[in-house]
Structures are given as structure tokens and as C-alpha cells.
Amino acid sequence: MPRGGARPGSGPKPGTKYRKRARLPVATEEGAPKMTQAQRHSALKRHIALCKSAGMNDEAIAEVIQIPLEQLRAAFPRELKFGRDIVLAEELARLDAASASGSVTASKAILAAANGENPEIEKGGKRPSGHQATVHRLALQSLQGGKT
Amino acid sequence: MSDEIPFVEVYKGVGIHDQQPRGRIGNVVKPEIDRVLQMSHHKTLADHAADQANAPESRLLAAAMVGAIYTIAVEERRERPPIDVDLVKATVAGLQTRKWRSRNFYCSLLDTRPPGQCRAVKRETPLPADD
Numbered sequence: 001m002p003r004g005g006a007r008p009g010s011g012p013k014p015g016t017k018y019r020k021r022a023r024l025p026v027a028t029e030e031g032a033p034k035m036t037q038a039q040r041h042s043a044l045k046r047h048i049a050l051c052k053s054a055g056m057n058d059e060a061i062a063e064v065i066q067i068p069l070e071q072l073r074a075a076f077p078r079e080l081k082f083g084r085d086i087v088l089a090e091e092l093a094r095l096d097a098a099s100a101s102g103s104v105t106a107s108k109a110i111l112a113a114a115n116g117e118n119p120e121i122e123k124g125g126k127r128p129s130g131h132q133a134t135v136h137r138l139a140l141q142s143l144q145g146g147k148t
Numbered sequence: 149m150s151d152e153i154p155f156v157e158v159y160k161g162v163g164i165h166d167q168q169p170r171g172r173i174g175n176v177v178k179p180e181i182d183r184v185l186q187m188s189h190h191k192t193l194a195d196h197a198a199d200q201a202n203a204p205e206s207r208l209l210a211a212a213m214v215g216a217i218y219t220i221a222v223e224e225r226r227e228r229p230p231i232d233v234d235l236v237k238a239t240v241a242g243l244q245t246r247k248w249r250s251r252n253f254y255c256s257l258l259d260t261r262p263p264g265q266c267r268a269v270k271r272e273t274p275l276p277a278d279d
Contacts, residue, residue: 131220132188134216135188135213135216135217135220136216138216139209139215139216140161142216143161143162143163143208143209143212144163
């Protein structure tokens with residue numbers, strides 16, 4: 001082995017300007033910003049409100065987010081009581097933003113919600129009163145027309 | 149004279165057939181109409197329309213509502229309910245006409261009756277032969 005001098009294969013590799021420090025792979029997605037505690041809490045509240053609006057009971061929600069039922073009820077009483085209304089209000093706000101940027105579909109959805117016809121946001125598979133009224137109207141029309 | 153059964157009154161837009169006592173109209177027919185108006189599922193409505201034990205007026209309303217549900221699904225480009233609308237209409241065939249009205253039961257002569265399983269309600273007074 002020659003004395004002194006650089007050893008073969010040592011030094012920066014071809015194509016690299018500087019030595020790059022080895023980095024361990026991170027657990028989060030590459031490029032995704034880490035959430036603050038407040039953001040995580042807000043996301044959790046939104047998640048609970050969504051589950052409640054979908055008709056899940058408190059026990060199921062506690063199981064899904066893996067906290068005790070008593071802790072869920074103590075920490076998120078507003079979401080458990082008004083979850084459906086919270087989701088509805090947030091979705092209306094999103095629709096409003098889309099409507100303001102020119103979406104006709106969003107405008108129609110807002111008008112339909114204002115008239116009580118909101119087939120997308122109903123719990124338990126219950127049809128909205130607007131739809132039922134339309135069914136009645138068409139049925140009575142066909143009865144009176146003798147088309148049955 | 150028209151072959152359609154005449155109405156003695158109209159209850160919530162549904163014509164009430166003649167030749168039945170007032171008591172039956174108030175205690176049976178109108179409550180059934182109210183019940184049908186509360187229904188929203190196509191299967192429940194179709195079953196009600198097919199059941200001979202129900203009043204003809206409510207059966208006709210139920211069949212009309214099934215047709216309306218299907219029509220609305222078509223117009224709004226939604227998934228159509230998995231039900232045969234023609235079959236539902238066939239189950240209430242003849243309920244609105246004098247020609248096919250049963251003289252002895254509150255149903256149509258076209259209602260199929262397996263032996264020993266007639267579910268239709270018997271008329272208090274049979275209809276006259278020339279009606």
C-alpha cells in the first residue's frame with residue numbers, strides 16, 4: 001500500500017460538488033409540512049363532526065379515533081351535538097366561495113339548500129321534503145290524468 | 149257514461165271511490181292514504197300497491213308514487229330504483245274502472261287470488277249487477 005496521499009475512491013464522488021450529509025428517511029410524506037398542535041386539533045374536530053353528520057354514534061366515533069368515550073364527550077361536546085350543522089355550514093361556505101368564483105353549479109346548490117332541497121346532506125337515508133313533495137305532485141298528476 | 153269509477157270526494161288530491169260506507173272512508177281509506185303519503189321507499193310502496201287487502205285508492209296512489217320516483221330518477225339522471233314499474237302498474241290494473249271492479253270485494257277482478265288466500269276485504273253490500 002503506497003504511503004501518504006489520497007486513497008483511491010476517496011473524496012467527493014463524480015457529479016457532486018460537496019459532500020452531502022446522510023439523512024435518515026423521515027416518517028412524514030416527503031415535502032408535507034408538519035401540522036401544528038392547533039391544526040391537528042382542528043382536523044380532529046372536523047373529523048368528529050363529519051362522523052356525526054354521517055350518523056355514527058358516540059361510541060363508534062370514540063372507537064374510530066381511539067380515545068375513551070368519556071374523554072370524547074368531555075373534549076368535543078360541540079362537535080357531538082352540532083356535528084351535522086357544523087359540516088353543513090362549512091360546506092355552504094365552500095359552495096359560496098365556489099359560487100363567488102363563477103361556479104353555476106355551486107350557486108344552484110346554494111339556492112337548493114335555501115329552498116330546503118338538499119339531497120346530498122341528509123342523514124339516515126331520509127329523502128328531503130322537497131323530493132317527497134315532487135313525488136306527491138307527480139303521482140297525483142298521473143292519478144288525475146288516469147295514466148296509472 | 150265513463151268507465152271510470154266516480155269519486156264521492158277528493159282527499160289530499162286522491163279521489164275516493166263511491167259505493168262504500170262513510171265509516172270505511174273515514175276509518176280505512178283516508179288513514180291508508182295518509183300512510184302511503186308518508187312512505188318514501190319504492191319497495192314499500194310497491195308492496196302496498198300489490199296487497200289486495202289495502203284500499204284501492206291507496207294502492208293506486210302507491211303505484212303512482214313508484215312511477216313518480218322512477219320518473220324523477222330518470223329526469224335527474226340518477227340511479228334508477230331497482231323495480232319493475234310496469235309490474236307495479238299491472239298490480240293495480242282495473243282498480244279505477246267500473247268494468248273490472250269486483251262486486252263482492254274492495255279490489256279488482258284482475259287481482260290474482262291463490263286458492264284460499266284471498267286477502268281482499270269483503271264488501272258490506274255487494275254491488276248491483278248492472279254497476
